[in-house]
Amino acid sequence: MNSPAVSRVLDWMKEIEIGSGDMTTENVAQYPVHLQCELVSLESGNFSGKEVIEELFSPVIDRVKLQWKLDEGDAIQAQTVLCQIEGNGAEILKLERLVTWIIGRMSGIATATRSTRQFLEKAGKKLVPGTAISPIFEVIDRIAQATGGCVNSKHGLEDTIYVTQNHVKYAGGLDKTLNRLEAEIGDIRKKFRFDVEVNTLDQFKEAQKFDCDVIHVIGLSDGEIRELFEHTDITKMPILHLNAISDFKPEFHDYFFRNCAIESLTGDAHPIKNRLIVS
Numbered sequence: 081m082n083s084p085a086v087s088r089v090l091d092w093m094k095e096i097e098i099g100s101g102d103m104t105t106e107n108v109a110q111y112p113v114h115l116q117c118e119l120v121s122l123e124s125g126n127f128s129g130k131e132v133i134e135e136l137f138s139p140v141i142d143r144v145k146l147q148w149k150l151d152e153g154d155a156i157q158a159q160t161v162l163c164q165i166e167g168n169g170a171e172i173l174k175l176e177r178l179v180t181w182i183i184g185r186m187s188g189i190a191t192a193t194r195s196t197r198q199f200l201e202k203a204g205k206k207l208v209p210g211t212a213i214s215p216i217f218e219v220i221d222r223i224a225q226a227t228g229g230c231v232n233s234k235h236g237l238e239d240t241i242y243v244t245q246n247h248v249k250y251a252g253g254l255d256k257t258l259n260r261l262e263a264e265i266g267d268i269r270k271k272f273r274f275d276v277e278v279n280t281l282d283q284f285k286e287a288q289k290f291d292c293d294v295i296h297v298i299g300l301s302d303g304e305i306r307e308l309f310e311h312t313d314i315t316k317m318p319i320l321h322l323n324a325i326s327d328f329k330p331e332f333h334d335y336f337f338r339n340c341a342i343e344s345l346t347g348d349a350h351p352i353k354n355r356l357i358v359s
Contacts, residue, residue: 083135085219090136090178092216098174115169115358119179121160122353125191126153128227129183132220133163136175136182143168153190153227162354176356184351185217186224192349193228196325196342203333206231210321210341211244211277211298221346231339240273241265254283258290281308288316296321296341302329309335324348 121127130152137144144167150156162183165172197207207230214221226232243257251257258276265272274292278284279299287295298321300308305320314336321341322328328340 083219086132086135086223089216089219090132093178094136094175097178112171113169114167115172116166117164117172117359118161118357119163119165119183120355120357121156121162121187122158122355124155124157125187125352126194126228127156127162127183127187128152128190128224129186129220132182132186132223133179136178137171140168140171144171156187156352165356172356180354180356181351182220183354185349186220186227187352187354188349189221189224189346190228191352192345193225193230196345197229199325200328200340203328204338205332205340206338208232208319208339208341210343210345211296212343212347214346225345230345240275243276245277245279248283254278254286258287258292262291280304281312284308284318285312288314292316294319297337302327305329305335306331309337 127150130148134146137146144165147164147166149161149163156162193207200207209222209225209230209232222232241261243261248254248257251260254276261274262269265274269291273294275294275296276287276290276292277296277298278287279297281300281304284295284297295316295318297305297308297318308314309332318337319339319341320332320335320337321343323342324344325342
């Protein structure tokens with residue numbers, strides 16, 4: 081995995097979890113013991129986290145061997161062996177809690193994402209990332225979402241202008257915000273993606289007048305969503321954001337949008353329980 085962001089997050093996690101050393105592991109044995117372990121899923125779902133765990137162990141790869149029994153995205157059942165791990169026992173045990181947490185979280189998100197993506201596909205829609213994030217862990221959450229079939233954007237804050245409602249309030253209104261941005265961007269407009277959040281029908285109509293790439297419709301009630309798609313002249317196909325997949329109504333199948341974001345996927349995903357078992 082060639083991701084500096086993931087590496088930095090893992091280094092931070094190890095600093096918090098281990099600090100200057102694992103006192104328990106370092107004192108229960110006089111010297112490092114060779115261990116053989118199995119990482120076992122205790123629940124069914126879809127597996128995610130292989131490359132992140134490999135990156136976690138990369139500094140001690142000469143002392144610890146990982147032998148994976150499945151690939152990213154594979155279906156798993158209770159008691160499925162995900163990986164066999166052997167080598168320096170001290171290095172393995174230091175990372176035990178991080179391994180099980182990362183695999184549990186990522187697999188849970190991948191599982192929820194896959195079922196949501198399959199639901200939306202039947203309605204002719206695609207699943208895209210929402211705006212709700214878990215700070216710091218977003219980099220691994222996005223990998224898990226991609227594993228589940230979410231269409232991840234390749235853009236980040238460094239090459240995207242993303243106008244939120246707080247920006248609108250800060251600048252004194254949507255029209256002032258967008259006019260100011262268009263004036264400031266000028267000739268370099270094509271180098272940036274330009275996204276705008278709206279949460280009223282009037283804001284949507286206003287946003288369509290500007291040179292934005294994507295309009296994100298967020299926080300509208302069922303009635304407002306119906307008004308938008310049934311009685312509004314839509315010239316730019318928006319992304320519809322919903323809190324949960326249960327908010328997707330039957331009539332949405334025929335509405336003029338292709339991409340849908342479900343905000344609860346990362347926040348409410350059920351971690352897949354797993355355990356590291358020493359032979």
